Amino acid sequence: MASADSTKAIVYALGANFAIAVAKFGAAAVTDSGAMLAEAVHSTADCANQLLLLLGLRLARRPPTPEYPLGFGKETYFWSFLVAIMLFSMGGLFSVHEGWTKLRSPQPLSYPLVALGVLGFGFCAELVSMWGVLREANKVRGARSLWAWLRETRNSELVVVFGEDLAALLGLALAFAAVLAAWLTGNVLYDALGSMAIGVLLIVVAVAVGIEVKAMLIGQGVEPQVRRQMVEFLGAQPAVERVFEVLTLHMGSDVMVAVKAKMRPQPGVDALAEAINAIEAAFKARFAEVRWVFFEPDVRD
Numbered sequence: 001m002a003s004a005d006s007t008k009a010i011v012y013a014l015g016a017n018f019a020i021a022v023a024k025f026g027a028a029a030v031t032d033s034g035a036m037l038a039e040a041v042h043s044t045a046d047c048a049n050q051l052l053l054l055l056g057l058r059l060a061r062r063p064p065t066p067e068y069p070l071g072f073g074k075e076t077y078f079w080s081f082l083v084a085i086m087l088f089s090m091g092g093l094f095s096v097h098e099g100w101t102k103l104r105s106p107q108p109l110s111y112p113l114v115a116l117g118v119l120g121f122g123f124c125a126e127l128v129s130m131w132g133v134l135r136e137a138n139k140v141r142g143a144r145s146l147w148a149w150l151r152e153t154r155n156s157e158l159v160v161v162f163g164e165d166l167a168a169l170l171g172l173a174l175a176f177a178a179v180l181a182a183w184l185t186g187n188v189l190y191d192a193l194g195s196m197a198i199g200v201l202l203i204v205v206a207v208a209v210g211i212e213v214k215a216m217l218i219g220q221g222v223e224p225q226v227r228r229q230m231v232e233f234l235g236a237q238p239a240v241e242r243v244f245e246v247l248t249l250h251m252g253s254d255v256m257v258a259v260k261a262k263m264r265p266q267p268g269v270d271a272l273a274e275a276i277n278a279i280e281a282a283f284k285a286r287f288a289e290v291r292w293v294f295f296e297p298d299v300r301d
Contacts, residue, residue: 009136011054018047020121020122020125023122025044031110038094042095048090053076059075070292073250088203096195098195116176170201174201221247234246238264240264244261245301246258261298
């Protein structure tokens with residue numbers, strides 16, 4: 001099975017958001033646009049988020065210890081959940097506050113064409129980032145729709161980066177429309193409303209991403225189609241008479257599997273142990289993400 005490279009997707013997003021943030025802050029200072037400032041803070045928060053995701057991936061690679069015998073794979077879920085919180089607080093709440101401030105104390109826009117140009121540049125850069133995350137997602141989603149993959153995947157980093165990129169593209173479109181409307185009508189109310197709309201958008205995306213990552217953090221098994229493949233693989237082994245149960249748990253990118261099965265009669269205990277060892281080795285070779293297999297032979301469920 002192909003595997004997605006989360007690090008590549010995160011690096012694409014980090015590069016795009018850094019360039020966009022610099023451009024947006026410059027444009028916000030020149031134009032005094034609340035929607036532009038909201039977008040600048042949004043991009044800065046996204047940069048911080050991607051650095052946290054990279055930190056989570058690095059910490060997750062630490063080897064197991066006696067105190068943490070199953071390793072540190074779930075570090076990625078913790079940092080991804082933290083990113084969702086930051087997207088809510090730094091991005092969403094700030095944008096709503098900035099829009100409300102502009103609504104109460106409206107100020108005319110300066111150089112709106114500069115703002116529109118920067119927003120157009122930002123949209124193109126975010127498309128590159130979205131292309132990066134979709135390219136990695138397409139390696140693993142198979143024939144599933146993008147929505148189905150988002151609901152079933154256990155890759156928290158790709159979920160977070162996709163959510164950020166989607167929010168960024170929609171936010172840039174809202175900011176562009178707000179600045180354009182404020183410029184054409186001369187009414188800065190549109191700019192303030194645009195900032196608030198961006199904030200609401202970020203909050204909605206942050207909550208949705210947080211819900212998905214929370215499920216992983218609590219403890220999810222492998223994706224449904226992968227579990228079916230595991231059961232079929234075990235049932236096809238010559239030494240296995242019947243598979244009673246297959247329990248799985250994602251520990252970040254690694255997977256723990258517990259199997260309860262009825263074995264066919266073996267000449268002795270040593271032969272039974274060797275048969276189980278052979279099944280475990282073949283199972284790990286077939287499912288590369290599996291790091292631990294606990295096999296329990298039994299006669300009944």
